[in-house]
Amino acid sequence: MAKMTLDDKLGVDRFKVDEHNAHIIVDETYNNIDEINRLIMACPAGLYSYNDGKVDFNYEGCLECGTCRVVSLGKVIKSWSYPRGPLGVEYHHG
């Protein structure tokens, strides 16, 4: 199988994005690099990055596993809930 980027992989999945509400809120100004790195290492969808001193996170493409909640709730993650029904990722295999 040819190597695929994470973006390519997420592109195969089906999402109904909630355009108005982010179900995960991050503290963009959080500046403990070790903590931010833990999220960058852990997120299966690779949605976390750190650019120009700011935490960059995009909830579109979230697979709703909640790894970030377990890793960093109360630190980088200000609040975490599932998307409103029936929005978010929609698995057809699972």
Add this chain to the structure above:
Amino acid sequence: MSEEKFDAIIVGGGLAGSAAAYTLAKAGLEVAVIERGTSCGSKNVTGGRIYAHSLAKLIPDYAETAPLERKIVKERIVLMGGTGSTTIEYGDEGLKEPAYASYSVLRAKLDAWLAEKAEEAGALYITGIRVDELLQENGKVTGVVADGDSLNADVVLLADGVHSLLAQQIGLKKDLTPHQVGVGVKEVIGLDEKTISDRFGVLPGEGVACLIAGHATGGAVGGGILYTNKNSISLGTVVSIGHIGDGEGLKVPDMVERLKESPLIAPLIAGGELLEYSAHLVPEGGISMTPQLVGDGVLIAGDAAGFVMNLGFTFRGMDLAIESGRLAGEAIIKAKEKSDFSSSGLSEYRSLLDNSFIMRDLKHFRKMPDFMESSQIYKEIPEIAGEVFGSLFKIDGSAPKKMLKNVNSILKRNIKLTTLIKLATKAMGAM
């Protein structure tokens, strides 16, 4: 809708929720299942394989009606270390007997099927709606708030999955800690049916389950999984959240990529097409992470209750989910007979669980989660296996070494003898 009062509301239309709904509806109770996904199963992920014994109890003709992928007839355990990999394969005609039957499954299909069974029995399914909070009166759960609507019931069953934010909301469950859960990442790779059977050496309808320790996670506590489905292969990794970054320090999404590129896996998936990329958490804490299972007007089942066993050589969760859902249903039926939905009226659930395989097996394997955190299983042991077999099979004409002396020196190079003995003792104790 808010005027109506159900006998029971079930949060989550996964296997635990639908097993309970089926049990309750068959007994004539008015039950509503609220599922946040568009359809049941659309938010769920398995490795995965289901051991069918508890499903057989619930739906005796499941083998003819359920959307099962392949019957698992071969078990493979792989130690992947360095450049080599060592595979142990177990096959037995006995694995095909109904009592031991296990199947590869995909949740979008399986959960939808079980929900349909419960619906046919009379359960009401409300899909595409998220339950936001539980309603409480004087400490007793009296219903749910979903998308702004209040729905009331004598009892609420929380089958809302591994995080169970609702159980956390009412203090029955604590927030998950990084050492209690693993993060699973899975690719479903499409291949045609015959190619899969040929590559894995199985007959039509039969399949293989494979667990892989070592290389994939770069030495972090966790491993690879592979299950053959009918027209696809489920390939993934599970790593303990508390150990992400250990060993070689791989990123979670890179682990499955490493597995795909390994010489063992690459030929098995060659020509395949990615059909889906998914992620989900797996409870791995065993019995020590069991929450308070019963409260006034409320019960917890399935992953929400932490009912999963990672035994290294196999994962079990779906059989526990179905059984716990069924038992929660039985307990609610008893409570209804007595019209007592307080925690003491619902306490039958606790005793049914204690007398079931769920608590028996969780107790039996109570030391397993601790053993599974031994880092040597994921680095030193696969590497030792590779070196030992390498010394047997790599022949270049030079003088062979004495077997015992050779093994001894390989061991000495990789691991302290006392560490190895401790590990073996711990393994025996945990089994």
